[in-house]
Amino acid sequence: MPSLSERASRTGQFLWSGWSGLAGLSVFAAFWQVAHEAYGSFILPSPLETLAAAWALLGEASAWQLLLTTSSRALSGFALAGVIGTMTGCLAGFHPAILRLVQPQITLMLGVPPIAWIVLLMIWFGTGSATVTTTAAVACLPIVFLGAAEGIASRDRLLDDMALSLGMGRVRRLVRITVPQMLNRLFPILVMALGTAFKAAVMAELLANAGGIGEALAVSRSNLDVANALAWILLSVSALLAVEYGLIQPTRSELEAWRHAARPWGVKR
Amino acid sequence: MSALTLNDIGHAFLGRTVLDRVTLDIGEGELVALVGPSGCGKSTLLHIAAGLVEPRHGRINRTYVRHAVVFQEPRLLPWATARKNIGMALPERLSVRDRHDRILSAAAAAALEGEDLDKYPVQLSGGMKQRTAIARALASEADFLFFDEPFTALDPALRRHMQDIVIGHVGSGKRGGLFITHDMAEAVRIAHRVVALDRRGNGISGKRHISLMPGERDERMVFETVQHFMKQDPLFRHVEELDERRAG
Missing domain, CATH: 3.40.50.300 (P-loop containing nucleotide triphosphate hydrolases)
Structure with a gap:
């Protein structure tokens, strides 16, 4: 375990890096403002108007309820895909024959348009949470599977031999040598999968009329209320960012302190 | 023998x-x-x-x-510090204190300094990496x-x-x-x-x-x-x- 001071300095650097994130967002907001001034409030409300609308939404308890609904659906879909994808991916990584059999099915899953999944799932599960969660899971399952399989298949076998020469048993080798290597590969992919799960969940809600942010977006569209629609988009992105920077990134930096050590100074801060 | x-x-x-x-045929204590x-x-x-x-x-x-192998490449775990890399050769049941002492004595035997023990392999030079690998082999009490x-x-x-x-x-x-x-x-x-x-x-x-x-x-x-x-x-x-x- 890294020492307390080391962890504190890492946390400090992490929070400090928020400034650069804010700077990037400001550039984005500037372009947004330019487009707003060119096209007017009806087509594209200004960033400040959108923020005000989002702020107003946050004042309502029902908005929080909707955010929570969508987030929990996206997260349970993500968790489902994470568990199934990682387990089957590891299995396939260890056995090339299984990987070869499963690969075409993954291509198939990636090739089916998400919209088609939603139609099928609506028929099977009706228009409720189950459809939304499953859509999110189906959307991120293939990439998690491939990430885990890659992580296992591309492991450094020389390290395995080294552990064997020290007399480590099969289970200890798996836990101490193979799984950490797999996680190194898997983490960036989990970040991607989480974003995909949120997008798929919102889309499924919109199309299936299943409540949550998606339905709120549908309502804004029918009212031609662009500011409100943008505010909802802003809120769903914020929910995603909150999960990513509150949950995934801290876990990742805990597991990958060594990668941080390898970075040159200018990249670190 | x-x-x-x-x-x-x-x-x-x-x-x-x-x-x-x-x-x-290799005798006891023979290199x-x-x-x-x-x-x-x-x-x-x-x-x-x-x-x-x-x-x-x-x-x-x-x-x-017991035996241990020093390979042509250091074969260190990139995600673990030198200390942990050396420690992985030790049996699991050791107390924290014993573990610490044995890592230190193995590191000293391989001429590794204490401050290098908390570095990751990427921060070590080629010679220090190979010395860490030797220390790991010595720590295993092979x-x-x-x-x-x-x-x-x-x-x-x-x-x-x-x-x-x-x-x-x-x-x-x-x-x-x-x-x-x-x-x-x-x-x-x-x-x-x-x-x-x-x-x-x-x-x-x-x-x-x-x-x-x-x-x-x-x-x-x-x-x-x-x-x-x-x-x-x-x-x-x-x-x-x-x-x-x-x-x-």
């Missing part, structure tokens, strides 16, 4: 015989250097002796308790060590330093060892006995005892012995040749 006995070992990769009828031209199957023999590869035929008899050309990638001054570490902790009645190299000077400097593997892997072609104990030999004596071996001894005629099978 021998620590390791290889009896009539043979091995083949995809039907091509790489080792045949290799018989070798044997195995030389041979590259591609003759030295590494394969070591992997078989260390139990990493199953031989096609032959018997291996080990009377030591009573037999295998070395698979561990210092080939290091510069001459560093290599001599590492050889001194090996001389100090292997052989001389402490631990037995098998050291693979194709550097004759290295073999003559550190080993009690130099054994040459046939250039086609066809058994051991011969052995030479070296006078004095490792560590007592001076530079002049090492130099003259190497000169004698390379120029006049037919046993070592092929050691510096290139891989014949791959070239032919």
Whole structure:
């Protein structure tokens, strides 16, 4: 375990890096403002108007309820895909024959348009949470599977031999040598999968009329209320960012302190 | 009493015989250097002796308790500090204090300083990485060590330093060892006995005892012995040749 001071300095650097994130967002907001001034409030409300609308939404308890609904659906879909994808991916990584059999099915899953999944799932599960969660899971399952399989298949076998020469048993080798290597590969992919799960969940809600942010977006569209629609988009992105920077990134930096050590100074801060 | 006995070992990769009828005996506390031209199957023999590869035929008899291998590359876990890399060789049941003490003494034996122990492998130089690998092997309390050309990638001054570490902790009645190299000077400097593997892997072609104990030999004596071996001894005629099978 890294020492307390080391962890504190890492946390400090992490929070400090928020400034650069804010700077990037400001550039984005500037372009947004330019487009707003060119096209007017009806087509594209200004960033400040959108923020005000989002702020107003946050004042309502029902908005929080909707955010929570969508987030929990996206997260349970993500968790489902994470568990199934990682387990089957590891299995396939260890056995090339299984990987070869499963690969075409993954291509198939990636090739089916998400919209088609939603139609099928609506028929099977009706228009409720189950459809939304499953859509999110189906959307991120293939990439998690491939990430885990890659992580296992591309492991450094020389390290395995080294552990064997020290007399480590099969289970200890798996836990101490193979799984950490797999996680190194898997983490960036989990970040991607989480974003995909949120997008798929919102889309499924919109199309299936299943409540949550998606339905709120549908309502804004029918009212031609662009500011409100943008505010909802802003809120769903914020929910995603909150999960990513509150949950995934801290876990990742805990597991990958060594990668941080390898970075040159200018990249670190 | 021998620590390791290889009896009539043979091995083949995809039907091509790489080792045949290799018989070798290493005594307790004896360090044997195995030389041979590259591609003759030295590494394969070591992997078989260390139990990493199953031989096609032959018997291996080990009377030591534990062994450890120092590989050609350091093979450190990139996500663990030097301290943890050394510690992974220790048994799990040790107390925190014991663990700490044993890591420190192994690191000291391999001339690693305390401040380097908290660095990750990416922050260590090539020599320090290889010293960490040696410390890991020493920490395992193995009573037999295998070395698979561990210092080939290091510069001459560093290599001599590492050889001194090996001389100090292997052989001389402490631990037995098998050291693979194709550097004759290295073999003559550190080993009690130099054994040459046939250039086609066809058994051991011969052995030479070296006078004095490792560590007592001076530079002049090492130099003259190497000169004698390379120029006049037919046993070592092929050691510096290139891989014949791959070239032919």
